[in-house]
Amino acid sequence: MTTRPGGRSARVRAAVLDATYAELVERGYLGLTVENVAARAGVHKTTVYRRWATIDLLIADALDSSRDTGWPAPDTGSVEGDLIAIADEIVTVFADPARRAVPEAVVTAALHSGRARQAKRDFYAARHDQAAAVVRRAVQRDELPPGTDAVELIRLTCAPLYYRIFITGEPVDHATAERSARAALAAARAGLLRTWDATGPVSSPSRTAVDRLR
Structure with a gap:
């Protein structure tokens, strides 16, 4: 299929990828078929097969298209507020059955x-890098130590929430989000997430830094 930005090819791709998400949510991975995706998208199945030979390629392209969508990082004026806002967004998404259906699928x-x-790994790597802008900004404002691993701080902020959502099935709320963000921030402020300092690369947290968290 010839790609013409803004033309029929772009419209067909958007319709097929939207249909892929809808079918994935409705039928699950094991029930996903090219025929059903094509029918929902309003195109012939040969159109789908021509560009996406397998279901796996369809799912990967759908995720890739989501990864390319712009996501504005919060800017509340403080790194604490920004991290809480990021954590709160996760809670908001998974509190809404309609919105949580896609990431769960x-x-x-x-x-x-x-x-x-x-594709999922690439999607979250891109999102974490976008969110890490709030950490890099905080380092520039001297809210965090130089050398703080920005992406790792984002991971630490989000990880407890995803653990509850996907592993234990425990509920999450604003208090959970706030606690997760503040715990991650405490580790960063103590220097536990530094990848380098004035003397060079940091291989492991100092005992003094660990003691500060006790």
Whole structure:
């Protein structure tokens, strides 16, 4: 299929990828078929097969298209406020059954498909890098030590929430989000997330830094 930005090819791709998400949510990975995706998108199945030879390629492209969507990092005026806002957004998404259906379906698909797994990894790597802007900004404002690993701080902020959502099934709320963000921030302020300092690379947290958290 010839790609013409803004033309029929772009419209067909958007319709097919939207249909892929809808089918994934409705039927799950094991029930996903090219025929059903094509029918929902309003195109012939040969159109889908021509560009996406397999279901895995469809899912991967759908995730890739989501990764390319702009996501504005919060700017509340403080790194604490920014991290809480990021954590709160996760809570907001998963509190809404309609919005949580897509990420839950994608996680399930990644358990069965290597391509979906890699696409999911790439998606979150891109999102973490976008969110890390709030940490880099905080370092420039002297809110955090120089050398703080920006992406790792984002991971630490989000990880307890995803653990509750996907592993234990425990509920999450604003208090959970706030606690997660503040715990991650405390580790960063103590220097536990520094990758380098004035003497060079940091291989492991100092005992003094660890003691500050006790």
